[in-house]
Each structure stands twice: as structure tokens, then as C-alpha cells.
Amino acid sequence: MSLTRATASAPARTVGAAPAPDALRAVDEAAWGADPISLAELNARSSLLTRFDRSYLVPVPTFLRVVGRLTEDDRAGGPFRALAIDGRRAFRYHSVYYDTPDLRSFHDHRQGRRLRFKVRERVYEDSGERQFEIKLKGARGDTVKHRRALIGTDSALGAAQQMFLADTLRRAYAMEAPGMLGPSLSTDYLRVTLVADGQRITCDAGLVCVDLSSDREVRADGGLVLVETKSAAHLTEADRLLHARRVRPAVFTKYCGALAVLRPALPGNRWRRAAHQAFGRVAH
Template identity: 70%
Template sequence: MTLAEVNARSCLLTRFDRSYLVPARLLTDLVALLTAPHRPGGAYRVLTIDGRRAFHYHSVYYDTPGLRSFHEHRQGRRQRFKIRERVYRDSGERQFELKLKGGRGDTVKHRLPLTGDAAPLDPAYRAWLDTTLRTAYGITAPTELTPSVTTDYLRATLVADGERVTCDAGLVCVDRRTGATVRCAPGLVLVETKGTGRLTDADRLLHAHGVRPAVFTKYCGALAALRPALPGNRWRRAAALAFPAAPPRRATG
């Protein structure tokens, strides 16, 4: 499936997300079941660009010096948000993204292309961020934002009508303040299902094979592992599974 077909069939800028940490060997079997040509309900298809089915992603998460975004997620605040720059390394495309929590507990993503030498903290993008937060929540954007965590991984995407499954392998997270790094356990894949609310067929298949949702997001789970002193108990269990090599390594040289 091409990128244009994915966006037409399953854009899902407003969606419900569920995360799973899945052994790669099991995931291989589950993907084969989901993409089987004669699967009841129709086969999931795989995003393919120029013959490739896996793509390198790089994200930079922005937060206040006091980690407002992290703590508001930790506290389960109704009006919470994440700010990031996403880079599609294979194409060079960049997007400035704001992820909000909707009134039903859904995720609402807003995005604005980053072109040329534009940077996320340039005045035009700060103005867009402020306008979007005012419109959605009636609040102003933080005045102090700095890069907090970067993530890199290799993603494959499966698509059905109104559903999407992303499979992220080789996740590496870096604390931009300290240079500490954590890496996802070898043979473990972060799988995220994205749908309109009800359980997707992928969710049901994962549950049938004994895989349950994990309380984990890349940003908050990474910070819980990178900075053990933070009060990140809600993510600690999943983070320990995803990043078993503790303590995090610090950059040298």
C-alpha cells in the first residue's frame, strides 16, 4: 500500500492508541495471520515506498525545564499535550507535531510541515503552537521549551480500513540534558494499534496470544528509564521490560 492509500484509508489524526511490547518471533507469526490473503474481514496491507517496508524515524520531544508535559501525563491531567519534531529520515520530510488528549480519552494530533531550515522553536511555529493550544484547551503555550528526549527506531506499518498497526524495532532514546542513552531489549518490538475506539482485530489477536497492553509511551517511558529519580511509577514496569539494561549509559568523549 502506498502512503497516499494509507492516508486515504486510515489517516487517524484522531484515534485511540494501545501499546504492546511484543517478542519479535511472536510478532512475525501475528503479522502473517493479519496479512493472510484470505483472512476473514480482509487482509491488512503493508505501507510500501520504493519497494521498502520499513523506515527510519527520528523524533525530538520538547518540554519545559521542569518537564511539564511529562508530569501532566503522570498525573493524568485531562488537558495534556506532547510537542515534538518528527523526521522521516528516508525522505527527509519533517513535521512539527502537537499531540493532545481529547475529551473521550482519544489522541488528537495536529501537525505543521517544517520546510527548509525552519526549526520548531522559530516564531512562526511557536505562534502556531500557541494558537492550537488556545483553540483546543484555552491555554497558552509554554514560553520555555527545550529538547528533552530524542528517539530513533525502524517502523513498519500495517493498515486496514480505519485501523493502523505500527511496529517499531531497535528503539533508542537519548536524554538531551545528560546524554544518557537507553536501548530497547533485543528481540522486543513496540507495537501500537490505532483505531476509532473499539478493539481492532489486531488488538484481539494480540490478546488471544496472551499479549496485554503496556502502560508505555516512547517519551514518558524513556524518561522513566533515563531518570530513575523521577516519579514515573506508572511507566516503570513497562520501561523495565523495554529497557532492561540499567543504569542508562552516558555519553563519553
């Protein structure tokens, strides 16, 4: 995908604008084809800080068919609705991931360690909100997210955040925090979020990942939407609809998948198949 942060906020159907890649048009269409839901109602119905996640790399035609089913008015339990804030339904996200010099987080995920974590700063670019986030793996294989707002000039590696990380890891894992963290990868993308009771689907397009040690970047295929299903249950309606269309979960995360192709010397074989599908072959 060729989206840059400067153009990410423009609706894909803006008159006179250059045609957007298919995935950007598709998530825009999905967002405006659904009824809206406010952030307050989303948090009340489907906050899901503890949840099961599945990732899919979905061709645009399949994505639109699945979303069409989920947003039908006669869906049992009511249609999925699109998050809407201040008239927007597609939102720009910028994240910076932090890791140790030897990439402890990457390797713990590669080895499937039960006690593993990711640390990132997430910026909601349309509002300016910033969050320091720690993602842990729960005892059932679920994802547990802990977050702390960053205010003003707060640094993601400031003393308060370091203490929050240390307390979180000690309470959850009886583990000491790593002694040194630095920025390793940034991601930028456009996200639409669809919500029903206890279920959430994030639909990402325009993904750009930058290796912060070298400034090398990869951009996702414009014909694919990165879909993540999130729920308190193991298998959702969206999962079943995707499986019925022969789209299986991808062994893919933005952080690990991008590093696997940006740094080919890393032992990242578990992600490379899906990463090459997402980003194509990267010249080194």
C-alpha cells in the same frame, strides 16, 4: 537493540551484513510478507489523526504469528498491507521531544491530566521530510494529532511553530502555551506500518532513546517489537489477537518510559515496569 542510525536503512537480510537483532529481522519479514499500500491510499483509507492508541511490547515469535493472521489472503475485509514508498517498506524515524525546564508535559502525563499535550519534531530520515507535531488528549481519551510541515531551515521552536502551538492549545483547551520549551529527549527507530480500512498497526524495532540533558541513552530489548494499534474504535482485531496470546497493553510511551529510566529521580513509577521490560535495568 544495537541498531544505530547509520545502519537503520539497510534491509535486515542484506548479504554479507552482520546478523540483525531478532526484532529487526521480524519487522522486515512482516513488511515483505504483506502486499504493499501506497502513502496516498493509506491516507485515504486510514489517516487516523484522531484515534485510540494502544501500546504492546511483543516477543518476536508472538509478533510474527499475529502479523501472519492479519495478512492472510482470506481475512474478512482483506489482508493488512504494508506501507511502501519508493521501494522501501521499513522507514527510519528520528524525533526530538520538547518540554519545559520542569518537564510539564512529562508530569501532566504522569498525573493523568485530561488536558495534556506532547510537542515534538519528527524527521522521516529516508525522505528528509520534517514535521512539527502536537499530540493532544481528546475528550473521549483518544489521541488527536496536529502537525505542520517544517521547510528548509525552519526550526521546531521558530516563531511560526510557536504561534501554531499557541493557537492549537488555545482552540483545543483554552490554554496558553508554555513560555519556554527546550529539547528533552530524542528517539530513533525503524518502523513498519500495516494498514487495513480504519485500522493501522505500527511495528517499531531498534529503538534508541537519548536524554538530551546528559547524552545518556537506552536501547530496547532486541527480542521485542513495540506494537501500537491505532483505530477510531476502542478495540481492534490486532488487540484481540494479542490479548488471546496473553500480551496485554503496556503502560508505555517512548517519551515518558525512556525518561523514567534515564532519570530515576523522576516520579515515573507508572511507566517503570514496562520501561524495564523494554530497556532492561539501566545502570546509574
